Amino acid sequence: xxxxxxxxxxxxxxxxxxxxxxxxxxxxxxxxxxxxxxxxxxxxxxxxxxxxxxxxxxxxxxxxxxxxxxxxxxxxxxxxxxxxxxxxxxxxxxxxxxxxxxxxxxxxxxxxxxxxxxxxxxxxxxxxxxxxxxxxxxxxxxxxxxxxxxxxxxxxxxxxxxxxxxxxxxxxxxxxxxxx
Numbered sequence: 594x595x596x597x598x599x600x601x602x603x604x605x606x607x608x609x610x611x612x613x614x615x616x617x618x619x620x621x622x623x624x625x626x627x628x629x630x631x632x633x634x635x636x637x638x639x640x641x642x643x644x645x646x647x648x649x650x651x652x653x654x655x656x657x658x659x660x661x662x663x664x665x666x667x668x669x670x671x672x673x674x675x676x677x678x679x680x681x682x683x684x685x686x687x688x689x690x691x692x693x694x695x696x697x698x699x700x701x702x703x704x705x706x707x708x709x710x711x712x713x714x715x716x717x718x719x720x721x722x723x724x725x726x727x728x729x730x731x732x733x734x735x736x737x738x739x740x741x742x743x744x745x746x747x748x749x750x751x752x753x754x755x756x757x758x759x760x761x762x763x764x765x766x767x768x769x770x771x772x773x
Contacts, residue, residue, distance in 0.1 A: 598673035637671040
């Protein structure tokens with residue numbers, strides 16, 4: 594499970610504006626990183642442009658799954674992840690980031706902002722923290738713990754097969770209680 598990109602955008606009437614973005618392209622070769630980052634920026638803008646206000650969607654693009662959330666106030670977020678990353682966690686992250694962003698960045702700056710002019714340093718931290726959905730998201734952590742418990746219970750409830758010299762022995766029988 595891997596997150597590659599987390600972007601905050603503004604869906605204007607004429608065009609989509611990238612406000613802030615964080616990328617993790619460390620898994621790509623050095624020479625591919627800038628083109629991969631450009632691809633992710635372009636894809637994020639395109640997906641927001643084609644999405645309606647007040648919608649959430651997941652779009653498959655090549656080997657990636659792009660999760661988009663466009664709020665009614667035109668603020669949008671896009672997460673680009675691999676196919677294994679849980680979509681519920683991605684949308685939880687988007688909602689959290691957009692709520693924080695809207696409280697920290699004035700609404701009048703959204704239509705004219707750019708990554709250079711918008712100050713929102715928390716984005717890189719969110720991208721890093723949510724790399725492991727089990728640690729970042731309480732519901733995923735609980736689900737993982739339940740799955741582990743279920744595996745242990747199934748293992749413990751299976752009868753153990755006997756082999757070797759004890760295989761032909763019957764279980765010990767307790768002598769009947771004598772009354773005096």
